[in-house]
Amino acid sequence: MVTFNRRAFLRLLFATSAARLMGKVAPAALAATGLKFSAPKPFSYSWLKQYVRERAAQPYQPPPQPDPSIISKIDYDAHGKLRYRKEFSLYRNSAYPISFQHVGKFFPHTVRMYAVDGTMAREVLYDPSYFTIGENHIATGLEEQPSAFAGFWVHEPVRRGSLDEVEPWATFLGASYFRGVGELGQVGLSARGIALAPGAPGPEEFPDFTAYWFEPAENEAAPVTVYALLDGPSIAGAYRFLLHRTSGVVMDIEANFYPRRTIERFGIAPLTSMYWFSETAKPTMVDWRPEVHDSDGLEMWTGAGERIWRPLNNPPRITISSFQDNNPRGFGLMQRDRNFDHYLDGVRYHKRPSAWVEPQGDWGRGAVQLIEIPAHDEIHDNICAMWVPEVPPGAGNHIEMAYRLHWLAGSPYPSRLARCVATRLGKGGQPGRPRPEGVRKFMVEFLGGPLAELPYGTLPEPALSTSRGTFSYVYTEAVPNNIPGHWRAQFDLTVDGNEPVEMRCYLRDGDTVLTETWLYQYHPILKP
Known part of the structure; x- marks a missing residue:
């Protein structure tokens, strides 16, 4: 598992009901956004799963990438100037508007975006005018094709304030990474669509979400529905996300995987976080703050009912711990320490969310695996927790998994124990x-x-x-x-x-x- 430059990731990531007719988004409502759309094409979740199955049987084709010589120069500062103009937000007058993010050095692959209208979908066509691209910006050299979209944000309702001033509550950006806001109003750790052998010798494979399809929330109590296509050299996948804005965020996730080869360490529902040091162990005078971490422990609720707490380490070498189980009730990377005086940092580590994976259905036998990687600064994600099935899936298999992902302050099902x-x-x-x-x-x-x-x-x-x-x-x-x-x-x-x-x-x-x-x-x- 390679560490991920999370400081740049964090900086880049955050800087009236839709018209509906018989359960469909009225085309006029889409046109009113000023966005450009392709002609409609049939779409359904069944179609997506079949499409992914057929795609997995073919050799992998990487997603398009705009001119690499330009993209490599869109660093943190340059990317920060590529602000999406919120008047072009998809479903901007709905419960939860959606805006798009531009490709850049840290997010070089393009992602195709589609608005679903009943049984039809229209692609949102990229146009440079959607972004604040100044005359002298390096991005002015990009062609309109391929698309320069890299991800998306889901925003609070417009009635709560300007979309430029109120932070989004769900974000999907970079490979298969996504995040939610916790109930304390902060973001922190990330989730991923899949993890393939993190911590193994050699470079880790990071499949990409290469396309998204959106259905707007009917009201603020209803979910935003997102379908996603995952693709990589070793696997293809079809996802359905139901994104619920609660006191924090709850995501109902269904994933269908179609491997192109046998994958020995197949990580389902992976969570990625940062742990540098805490009250447990800290090198002498390495930093002025008492603690620095997004998560301080792995919490587990086993199939047998045992409640377990495993404090995180910043180990001297890469370590992989496996906790065998059968039909786990849940696991998560948690931030338990909520005392500001234990951090003393303006980035509010004490308010970072916990993320809890609640399996749906029969997950069978396997293990919760915890990967801990040495870290010497807070800019790197060095922690990964995931579920690994006992039997590795092989080429041609179909694996269907469902789980609920809670972004909260603590466990959604707290134990009666101390x-x-x-x-x-x-x-x-x-x-x-x-x-x-x-x-x-x-x-x-x-x-x-x-x-x-x-x-x-x-x-x-x-x-x-x-x-x-x-x-x-x-x-x-x-x-x-x-x-x-x-x-x-x-x-x-x-x-x-x-x-x-x-x-x-x-x-x-x-x-x-x-x-x-x-x-x-x-x-x-x-x-x-």
Whole structure:
């Protein structure tokens, strides 16, 4: 998996009901936007799936790309000047207008856009006048064909303010990346249509969404419907997105995959995020801020009902962790720490959304895989979480998957158990004595749930296990901050060698489980 320059991505990405007749978009409503359209052609989701099936049986043809010598020069500054003129927004008088984004250095491939009118679709024809292209801008040298559209934004209703001033709530831009706004009003991590062997040796393949078809929302309570064509050297796919604007964003996603070859690590519902450092581990004086991350952990709800929290790492080398499961109930990359004082940054990391994948239907056996890549700055996405089926799909297979993707502040289905809220590492041993080599102290904090209801004098017991090494100085205590239900487990781990250590911990009262299960991968190469 190659890291993605997310700082440039973030900067580039954000800078009255439609007339309807018998459930169709009136052609006059489209014409009133000033956009140019092709002649209508038949369209349906069934047609798209059949088209993709036939396409997958043919050799891959990459999407058109405008003059690379020009596109390579449309960097961050040049792209920022290519603002889409909102008077040309598709469905601009509907519940949720749609605007388009221009190709550039970071988004070089063209994407075709279509407006669906019942059983017919009209392509939105690119015209340079849709964008603020100045006389001396490098983009003036581009021809009108092929199209210079690279992606799209879904906007808030016009009644809420100027489309140039109110940030969009859903964005699709670059390869198969897309994002939603969380309920705290921020964007952060990204989702992807598919992930093919991230973290493997060699360059990762990034299939592209090469065409979108749009159906407008009938009202603000209804979804925007988007159909998408995915294509790449190893796979083709047909998607249907129902985009719901809620307190955050909820996306109902159906995906049909048609591989061109066998794919060993086939990542479904992949999430991509950034984790540089947190209270868990931070190199000395690497940065002035206490924490920098878009997500701080992987949360899982297994098919058997276990609730798991795995804090993220910025590891010394690429690591891939697999969590075997059968019909998982959900997983997500979450941002749990909401305290501004823990970040002190004006980019509002404390408000970044969490993204939760809720499987629909039978996903069978497989694993949630977590890929963690070393990162030395916040500009790179270095975290990926995804579902990998037990049996790799081969050429000619048809894989159909459905899931609901929640962009919220936390899990849409919170556990009744206490949550892990911090993982802290230090030198092992006891104060006032020489600290022994190869011993690491852990402080794992839990908050809420049954811990807040423990009778006075009850001391929860830590249930600990490790893949290797031995524990010592194991005990629990209430965190001395007068917050009910805030407890921590403390223990030392003695281990030899530099290979990673897998640990588990939860708190219990007799046979009663009080907390979710904390999993952690410790890298002893990070010396105390």
